[in-house]
Amino acid sequence: MSFGRCISTHRVRAICSLDGPWMLHLPDAGTTIEPGDWATGRAVEYDVPGCWERLWGLENYRGQAVARRAIIVDRSGPARLVFRGVSHTARVFVDGVEVGGHHNAFTPFAIDLPQLDAGEHELLVHISNEHGEVSALHVPNDYYNYGGISRPVELQQLNSSAYIRYVHMTPRQKDGRWMAHVSAGIDNLGDTVEATLHVDLAGQTCRLTRDFDAGHSVVEFEMDFDNVQPWSPQTPVLYGLEARLVHDGQVVDDWLDRTGFRIVRTQGQQLLLNDQPIFIMGFNRHEDHAEYGCALPLHAIRRDVDIMQDLGANAVRTSHYPNDERMLDLCDERGLMVWEENHARGLGTEKMQHPRFRDQCRACIDEMIEWHFNHPSIVLWGILNECESATEEGRAHYTEQFEQVKSLDRSRPTTYASCRYHNDICQDLPDVCGWNLYPTWYEQKTADEGVRELLDWLATTPAKDRPILYSEFGGGAIPGYHDPRRRGKWSEDRQADILDEQLAVALSHERLCGAFIWQFCDVRVDEKCAVNRPRTMNNKGVVDEYRRPKLAYEIVKRRFLACGRAGAVAT
Numbered sequence: 285m286s287f288g289r290c291i292s293t294h295r296v297r298a299i300c301s302l303d304g305p306w307m308l309h310l311p312d313a314g315t316t317i318e319p320g321d322w323a324t325g326r327a328v329e330y331d332v333p334g335c336w337e338r339l340w341g342l343e344n345y346r347g348q349a350v351a352r353r354a355i356i357v358d359r360s361g362p363a364r365l366v367f368r369g370v371s372h373t374a375r376v377f378v379d380g381v382e383v384g385g386h387h388n389a390f391t392p393f394a395i396d397l398p399q400l401d402a403g404e405h406e407l408l409v410h411i412s413n414e415h416g417e418v419s420a421l422h423v424p425n426d427y428y429n430y431g432g433i434s435r436p437v438e439l440q441q442l443n444s445s446a447y448i449r450y451v452h453m454t455p456r457q458k459d460g461r462w463m464a465h466v467s468a469g470i471d472n473l474g475d476t477v478e479a480t481l482h483v484d485l486a487g488q489t490c491r492l493t494r495d496f497d498a499g500h501s502v503v504e505f506e507m508d509f510d511n512v513q514p515w516s517p518q519t520p521v522l523y524g525l526e527a528r529l530v531h532d533g534q535v536v537d538d539w540l541d542r543t544g545f546r547i548v549r550t551q552g553q554q555l556l557l558n559d560q561p562i563f564i565m566g567f568n569r570h571e572d573h574a575e576y577g578c579a580l581p582l583h584a585i586r587r588d589v590d591i592m593q594d595l596g597a598n599a600v601r602t603s604h605y606p607n608d609e610r611m612l613d614l615c616d617e618r619g620l621m622v623w624e625e626n627h628a629r630g631l632g633t634e635k636m637q638h639p640r641f642r643d644q645c646r647a648c649i650d651e652m653i654e655w656h657f658n659h660p661s662i663v664l665w666g667i668l669n670e671c672e673s674a675t676e677e678g679r680a681h682y683t684e685q686f687e688q689v690k691s692l693d694r695s696r697p698t699t700y701a702s703c704r705y706h707n708d709i710c711q712d713l714p715d716v717c718g719w720n721l722y723p724t725w726y727e728q729k730t731a732d733e734g735v736r737e738l739l740d741w742l743a744t745t746p747a748k749d750r751p752i753l754y755s756e757f758g759g760g761a762i763p764g765y766h767d768p769r770r771r772g773k774w775s776e777d778r779q780a781d782i783l784d785e786q787l788a789v790a791l792s793h794e795r796l797c798g799a800f801i802w803q804f805c806d807v808r809v810d811e812k813c814a815v816n817r818p819r820t821m822n823n824k825g826v827v828d829e830y831r832r833p834k835l836a837y838e839i840v841k842r843r844f845l846a847c848g849r850a851g852a853v854a855t
């Protein structure tokens with residue numbers, strides 16, 4: 285069983301959920317606390333996963349805290365601690381000894397414990413959601429950087445020092461036959477072990493016996509299938525992917541995932557799924573909720589998917605960071621296509637010069653792709669939303685990050701969302717160009733003029749030969765503010781008009797291969813961005829922060845359901 289996914293991830297490896305009650309220790313005064321000083325702090329009961337902003341009195345706390353609980357281990361041996369997300373910087377201690385750490389709220393991490401003795405241990409996580417030197421990516425922004433252990437945590441007890449870290453499956457097609465390249469990463473925390481790796485997928489098995497030395501080894505297979513059904517939004521067929529490590533006739537480790545067969549590629553100005561042009565109708569979605577902050581429980585994530593599908597969407601953009609993997613599991617099952625992107629929003633030259641920017645972006649991309657590789661719903665890898673793409677210095681970052689993405693996964697097209705109208709010099713770098721533009725909201729132009737001018741200019745850039753996605757457009761509405769006659773800005777009535785006009789253009793323009801509404805739900809923003817953000821919220825949601833529909837809901841639904849272009853998706 286696994287608690288951070290919607291599927292079981294192990295049968296042989298013992299998994300113990302560490303979700304539930306922990307203690308949270310806060311400094312008595314100020315915002316800093318040393319990990320070892322937890323006993324001197326103020327203690328509150330705290331449920332994991334959760335943002336500390338949910339706790340009474342901590343609604344605005346930005347600083348450090350120590351989360352602590354006991355873990356009970358029934359047998360001695362190697363183990364792993366898996367954190368699906370700590371927001372945003374973690375240092376992890378077992379019995380007072382620092383065993384690992386991590387930066388970035390939105391990517392998972394695992395810590396190997398080569399020997400954990402049977403008995404009770406103290407697990408302590410020092411957490412910071414501070415802004416400043418520590419983070420190039422978590423800056424005051426148009427969304428909120430929460431604090432706490434925001435996604436599920438588990439302890440995995442290993443049966444052998446060698447274990448399966450990942451199995452990545454890349455589908456391909458040759459002469460109408462489905463094939464797959466499988467690459468398995470095995471980590472060994474001890475001495476060399478001879479073992480056989482078995483991989484089962486869609487009725488086929490492959491195996492290989494070899495020595496696994498200490499450290500990381502990679503095993504690769506080519507597989508060939510007689511009869512598999514492709515994954516598509518209309519028929520999201522999924523297959524179990526199961527790997528086992530056998531030593532001395534015993535299955536000592538296993539690794540279970542789920543995947544699908546589909547090919548995504550570009551051809552000229554089109555985006556193709558299984559060789560058919562697709563048209564994307566999606567939402568930009570932040571992980572944010574009035575009740576839960578960024579730590580949405582599964583039922584709330586599921587409801588978001590239900591709502592997006594009720595609205596007729598066939599896609600979601602994980603603006604602006606990798607998502608909780610349970611969201612991706614649901615997208616796989618429901619046939620929602622995903623643009624997943626690394627964590628960065630609106631960073632200009634100075635912010636990209638932060639000494640940690642390159643390393644933190646690199647780590648985020650590595651982790652996003654390693655953990656999310658097998659999700660068939662992910663059809664695009666994105667990077668650096670609205671960062672500096674109009675200078676040579678900015679271009680160097682875009683180039684480096686696209687190269688990194690391609691070195692990890694060549695099977696998915698790449699993209700980024702730009703707002704550097706007339707200045708962008710990076711349009712030749714991704715496979716698909718993404719554009720954020722808000723005519724009738726920020727720009728005093730009709731939707732038709734705005735999009736036409738943008739596309740006329742793009743026709744003079746390398747984007748002219750590539751597919752173009754309208755990655756953001758929308759307008760704000762304060763929930764409950766109605767102004768049916770004057771239709772003033774921020775009224776639900778005006779937002780409905782704006783989305784109606786923008787969607788009429790976005791869904792019909794032949795040069796666009798899809799559109800993502802900004803945004804799915806209203807989200808909390810940082811105080812520093814609040815001047816143009818009534819309620820300290822980005823109010824461009826089609827539903828509010830509790831998921832109560834605004835007037836625009838029915839307009840969007842009508843437009844999405846009436847759009848015949850998405851029907852072209854292959855089955």
Ligand code: ADA
Nearest residue numbers: 426629669670720756822824
């Ligand atoms: C940008 C940005 C979004 C959001 C949006 C807005 O395009 O990418 O994160 O801030 O603008 O609401 O203005």
